[in-house]
Amino acid sequence: xxxxxxxxxxxxxxxxxxxxxxxxxxxxxxxxxxxxxxxxxxxxxxxxxxxxxxxxxxxxxxxxxxxxxxxxxxxxxxxxxxxxxxxxxxxxxxxxxxxxxxxxxxxxxxxxxxxxxxxxxxxxxxxxxxxxxxxxxxxxxxxxxxxxxxxxxxxxxxxxxxxxxxxxxxxxxxxxxxxxxxx
Amino acid sequence: xxxxxxxxxxxxxxxxxxxxxxxxxxxxxxxxxxxxxxxxxxxxxxxxxxxxxxxxxxxxxxxxxxxxxxxxxxxxxxxxxxxxxxxxxxxxxxxxxxxxxxxxxxxxxxxxxxxxxxxxxxxxxxxxxxxxxxxxxxxxxxxxxxxxxxxxxxxxxxxxxxxxxxxxxxxxxxxxxxxxxxxxxxxxxxxxxxxxxxxxxxxxxxxxxxxxxxxxxxxxxxxxxxxxxxxxxxxxxxxxxxxxxxxxxxxxxxxxxxxxxxxxxxxxxxxxxxxxxxxxxxxxxxxxxxxxxxxxxxxxxxxxxxxx
Numbered sequence: 345x346x347x348x349x350x351x352x353x354x355x356x357x358x359x360x361x362x363x364x365x366x367x368x369x370x371x372x373x374x375x376x377x378x379x380x381x382x383x384x385x386x387x388x389x390x391x392x393x394x395x396x397x398x399x400x401x402x403x404x405x406x407x408x409x410x411x412x413x414x415x416x417x418x419x420x421x422x423x424x425x426x427x428x429x430x431x432x433x434x435x436x437x438x439x440x441x442x443x444x445x446x447x448x449x450x451x452x453x454x455x456x457x458x459x460x461x462x463x464x465x466x467x468x469x470x471x472x473x474x475x476x477x478x479x480x481x482x483x484x485x486x487x488x489x490x491x492x493x494x495x496x497x498x499x500x501x502x503x504x505x506x507x508x509x510x511x512x513x514x515x516x517x518x519x520x521x522x523x524x525x526x527x
Numbered sequence: 528x529x530x531x532x533x534x535x536x537x538x539x540x541x542x543x544x545x546x547x548x549x550x551x552x553x554x555x556x557x558x559x560x561x562x563x564x565x566x567x568x569x570x571x572x573x574x575x576x577x578x579x580x581x582x583x584x585x586x587x588x589x590x591x592x593x594x595x596x597x598x599x600x601x602x603x604x605x606x607x608x609x610x611x612x613x614x615x616x617x618x619x620x621x622x623x624x625x626x627x628x629x630x631x632x633x634x635x636x637x638x639x640x641x642x643x644x645x646x647x648x649x650x651x652x653x654x655x656x657x658x659x660x661x662x663x664x665x666x667x668x669x670x671x672x673x674x675x676x677x678x679x680x681x682x683x684x685x686x687x688x689x690x691x692x693x694x695x696x697x698x699x700x701x702x703x704x705x706x707x708x709x710x711x712x713x714x715x716x717x718x719x720x721x722x723x724x725x726x727x728x729x730x731x732x733x734x735x736x737x738x739x740x741x742x743x744x745x746x747x748x749x750x751x752x753x754x755x756x757x758x759x760x761x762x763x764x765x766x767x768x769x770x771x772x773x774x775x776x777x778x779x780x781x782x783x784x785x786x787x788x789x790x791x792x793x794x795x796x797x798x799x800x801x802x803x804x805x806x807x808x809x810x811x812x813x814x815x816x817x818x819x820x821x822x823x824x825x826x827x828x829x830x831x832x833x834x835x
Binding site for chain 1: 530552568569834
């Protein structure tokens with residue numbers, strides 16, 4: 345794999361796959377048959393993680409059915425009108441109520457925690473969950489603006505603010521890989 | 528990420544095709560929001576919107592107000608009939624007084640064409656035209672096109688006939704602009720007296736035979752006969768109008784294909800369309816009303832994001 349200047353591979357396809365399996369097992373440990381648990385992938389890029397976990401849980405660990413939804417948090421963000429650009433929304437697709445369910449919020453990178461804050465508000469529009477957990481593939485340590493921590497983390501990363509963590513997925517970007525990019 | 532090319536929504540004339548697509552895509556998301564059990568998002572919680580209506584309105588005003596509340600904006604309402612306008616205050620004074628209460632956006636309906644444009648040049652707030660005389664009613668045209676897109680998949684290439692009083696209709700003008708911009712074919716149909724003389728210059732066709740028009744079209748937008756605007760007699764009697772330009776079930780069933788029936792409301796049942804047509808499966812009149820809230824949420828969200 346070639347590495348252009350200012351870009352470093354954090355995790356390879358193989359490592360990502362191992363981590364996803366570990367996360368799937370950790371979810372299984374707490375949720376067993378997923379009868380009362382729903383997975384919510386955060387738009388745009390958390391949805392890939394959620395779909396992969398869903399697939400692994402069903403194919404490798406024999407879970408029969410998992411409710412999975414996608415949540416767009418654009419209208420709940422706290423930086424509306426604070427940047428130069430209009431915030432564009434993507435699709436929210438949650439075809440079930442989360443009332444009294446255990447919700448696992450899933451995102452690719454946990455950075456400031458502001459998206460998760462927005463998601464915690466947004467999810468309430470679909471009912472009152474019995475509890476909410478957070479799963480992130482990458483946890484950027486020491487960069488939180490809010491007191492939010494993941495229950496399940498793939499890999500903890502120390503990245504300085506100028507750097508960006510980019511998660512690529514085969515189905516969207518042509519490869520499974522996680523890069524640390526110097527902005 | 529894209530944004531609107533305009534700071535105000537004064538008319539469809541000032542929008543481009545990309546703006547319309549952006550509004551529709553944003554409205555798709557809001558339509559999902561208003562179908563949740565909790566139909567509210569906090570986006571505009573620090574925005575105050577004044578609804579200023581110098582002309583009567585039920586549907587549009589309710590729709591705007593609901594859209595504002597669903598976006599968590601603070602809302603103040605003002606109707607000219609209960610205000611100092613009757614005491615002789617000018618439009619700019621009235622609006623500036625409202626704006627000094629720190630209002631960010633004004634939704635205005637006014638009997639004079641161009642009132643919104645005038646206001647946008649003189650006051651510091653985002654202006655949304657909710658109907659200015661016989662000029663434009665942009666959110667209505669947007670929700671009409673959005674409803675066509677929802678039912679038929681696309682507006683481009685579709686044939687739309689607008690039937691009725693084209694002369695006094697802001698809905699017709701805004702619809703013509705919006706439909707042409709999206710690549711639809713448009714014809715107008717009505718008594719000659721109610722068709723503006725140079726209407727073809729907007730690139731629309733004229734048809735005075737309703738049956739021919741309906742057989743040509745995919746969508747018929749049936750306008751209301753606005754008795755309050757008819758200063759002179761434009762047709763002999765309402766009954767004669769209905770016979771020539773009203774759509775009933777017999778006529779609808781005798782057409783070569785199933786067309787979509789639209790109406791901006793309020794309906795004069797039995798005049799421009801009969802009850803069984805208004806309530807038929809081909810009618811998307813109530814979808815239009817639902818989509819109106821989503822479209823107005825999208826417009827206000829996109830305009831508000833330009834307020835700094």
